[in-house]
Amino acid sequence: MKNIAIGKSDFKNLIKGNYYYVDKTLFIKEIINGADVSLITRPRRFGKTLNLSMLEYFFDVNNDTKHIFKGLNIQKEEEFKHLNQYPVIFLTFKDIKSNNFDECMQNIYSEINSTIYFKEDELKKYKDSLNNEEYFVLENIMNNKASKLEYKKFLKAYSKFLYLKHNKEVVILIDEYDTPIHYAYTKGYYQDLIDFLRDFLSAGFKDNKYLFRGVMTGILRVAKESIFSGLNNLGVYTLLDDKFSDKFGFSIDETKKFLEDYGLIDKFEIVMNNYNGYTIGENTILNPWSIINYIADGGKYPKLYWANTSSNELIKDLISKSSLTFKKNLENFVQNKVVKHIEIDTNIVFAELDRNDVYIYSLLFFAGYLKCVNKYIDIESAGEVYCDLLPTNKEVLVIYKKIVLSWLRDSYRNEDLEVLLNALINLDIKMFERMLSDFILKFLSYYDTAKNIEAVYHAFLLGLLVSLNDYEIISNSESGYGRFDIMILHKKDTTKPVIIMELKTLDEFEEETKDEALNSALKQIEEKKYETLPLKRGYKNIYKLAVVFDGKRVWVKRG
Numbered sequence: 001m002k003n004i005a006i007g008k009s010d011f012k013n014l015i016k017g018n019y020y021y022v023d024k025t026l027f028i029k030e031i032i033n034g035a036d037v038s039l040i041t042r043p044r045r046f047g048k049t050l051n052l053s054m055l056e057y058f059f060d061v062n063n064d065t066k067h068i069f070k071g072l073n074i075q076k077e078e079e080f081k082h083l084n085q086y087p088v089i090f091l092t093f094k095d096i097k098s099n100n101f102d103e104c105m106q107n108i109y110s111e112i113n114s115t116i117y118f119k120e121d122e123l124k125k126y127k128d129s130l131n132n133e134e135y136f137v138l139e140n141i142m143n144n145k146a147s148k149l150e151y152k153k154f155l156k157a158y159s160k161f162l163y164l165k166h167n168k169e170v171v172i173l174i175d176e177y178d179t180p181i182h183y184a185y186t187k188g189y190y191q192d193l194i195d196f197l198r199d200f201l202s203a204g205f206k207d208n209k210y211l212f213r214g215v216m217t218g219i220l221r222v223a224k225e226s227i228f229s230g231l232n233n234l235g236v237y238t239l240l241d242d243k244f245s246d247k248f249g250f251s252i253d254e255t256k257k258f259l260e261d262y263g264l265i266d267k268f269e270i271v272m273n274n275y276n277g278y279t280i281g282e283n284t285i286l287n288p289w290s291i292i293n294y295i296a297d298g299g300k301y302p303k304l305y306w307a308n309t310s311s312n313e314l315i316k317d318l319i320s321k322s323s324l325t326f327k328k329n330l331e332n333f334v335q336n337k338v339v340k341h342i343e344i345d346t347n348i349v350f351a352e353l354d355r356n357d358v359y360i361y362s363l364l365f366f367a368g369y370l371k372c373v374n375k376y377i378d379i380e381s382a383g384e385v386y387c388d389l390l391p392t393n394k395e396v397l398v399i400y401k402k403i404v405l406s407w408l409r410d411s412y413r414n415e416d417l418e419v420l421l422n423a424l425i426n427l428d429i430k431m432f433e434r435m436l437s438d439f440i441l442k443f444l445s446y447y448d449t450a451k452n453i454e455a456v457y458h459a460f461l462l463g464l465l466v467s468l469n470d471y472e473i474i475s476n477s478e479s480g481y482g483r484f485d486i487m488i489l490h491k492k493d494t495t496k497p498v499i500i501m502e503l504k505t506l507d508e509f510e511e512e513t514k515d516e517a518l519n520s521a522l523k524q525i526e527e528k529k530y531e532t533l534p535l536k537r538g539y540k541n542i543y544k545l546a547v548v549f550d551g552k553r554v555w556v557k558r559g
Contacts, residue, residue, distance in 0.1 A: 155204025
């Protein structure tokens with residue numbers, strides 16, 4: 001039985017180390033027969049770095065790697081003749097997570113310097129074939145004297161040099177190109193980095209006659225007009241596209257074979273229940289990081305493998321800044337309910353993330369936090385894509401709950417939330433009203449509450465209730481003659497109190513007082529017979545709560 005590789009992304013070391021490998025080498029064939037430049041976006045931990053490492057070992061003219069690919073699928077293909085035929089430039093930006101622009105650029109410069117494998121005497125040999133600018137770009141970079149402008153021109157100059165040296169076109173590989181962009185957005189130097197990367201990538205990929213193939217990977221496609229302007233030879237392949245759809249992550253059959261090989265096929269349903277949910281093109285794909293770790297752990301029980309590989313800082317930041325409509329839909333995601341007919345844009349404009357919900361949904365989708373359960377193509381609107389969205393799987397659902405909790409806990413001490421929840425389940429109404437008032441006063445902004453939109457309060461309250469681990473929280477469901485707002489039931493003990501909550505907001509154009517609104521809410525619970533559902537399930541102790549909001553004020557009354 002082969003070893004299981006966790007976190008190993010060097011293809012040569014994985015194969016020579018006799019680690020278990022799900023054969024993705026036909027990816028090489030698709031690259032050879034594909035676009036001049038391919039941008040392939042996948043969620044984190046989906047094998048992007050390993051696949052680019054595979055391309056490097058396959059194409060690199062400086063290596064003899066025939067033995068590495070022996071017995072793998074690509075060896076049977078005509079394209080195997082391309083083995084070790086091209087000089088390769090391989091840059092990885094996956095670890096460039098800098099707090100400021102200067103630090104980011106120094107890290108990019110260091111990565112560029114690490115790819116150079118020639119000496120000054122060798123550079124001088126081709127001085128007459130390079131123009132002065134190209135020569136001095138390479139000389140200054142080699143001697144760590146280059147300016148930012150010269151680094152922008154690196155890819156084009158180095159491509160020409162390698163072509164002259166080997167008389168072969170060049171393969172350029174850039175792994176996780178957008179990792180620095182994510183950090184630039186959250187740390188405040190987004191536009192400066194975009195300006196650099198636009199010129200840097202254009203120099204390497206636009207009209208570069210020394211280029212055989214270029215491949216970039218990342219999580220997102222940053223808007224074409226911002227960073228890929230003018231790249232008319234660029235093929236973009238996202239989660240929505242069929243091309244390369246089975247080359248990252250594990251298919252159902254690959255997952256079954258993996259489980260069978262380690263005597264865990266009886267765990268297949270558990271694996272599907274927790275880690276399935278990704279649809280790439282027309283293929284169902286499972287998260288490889290979670291599968292590998294689950295099998296390495298012996299299939300004891302499903303853990304949050306993928307969920308714990310990131311701080312989710314950007315996601316938390318976007319949720320806190322999102323619109324009222326998004327916050328309403330966040331309630332559905334926390335409850336694992338579908339949000340219907342949402343536009344998905346393959347061009348993410350980071351500068352507009354906190355102003356445009358389409359980009360937030362799109363980011364969550366392409367980053368793997370949402371799945372498209374139904375897809376609609378609007379032919380009349382230039383092929384716009386709309387999806388019915390749902391949290392990707394059980395593992396991701398936990399992320400939403402944790403984000404909501406951490407979002408709240410960033411502003412409040414944990415004990416404050418505990419006091420609020422204990423007051424609620426113990427029916428200490430006055431304490432619950434006081435604590436809820438305090439939370440709303442300190443946490444919800446004026447923008448959130450100024451319009452008295454009930455859905456905002458509903459989503460906020462639901463987020464607080466997520467911490468009641470022993471209780472089932474049901475929202476907006478049918479019971480009796482209508483749909484109640486929130487119901488809280490103990491998961492195991494039917495003697496524990498059931499709490500039915502009806503939420504109302506006061507409006508300046510209505511003459512209803514807060515007391516009238518409280519009574520009206522309690523009357524609605526009574527008349528609509530919302531207690532029907534818990535009674536059918538065997539619960540006896542049912543309590544009715546009216547919760548009325550007006551801006552940042554709140555009142556609670558028990559019926």
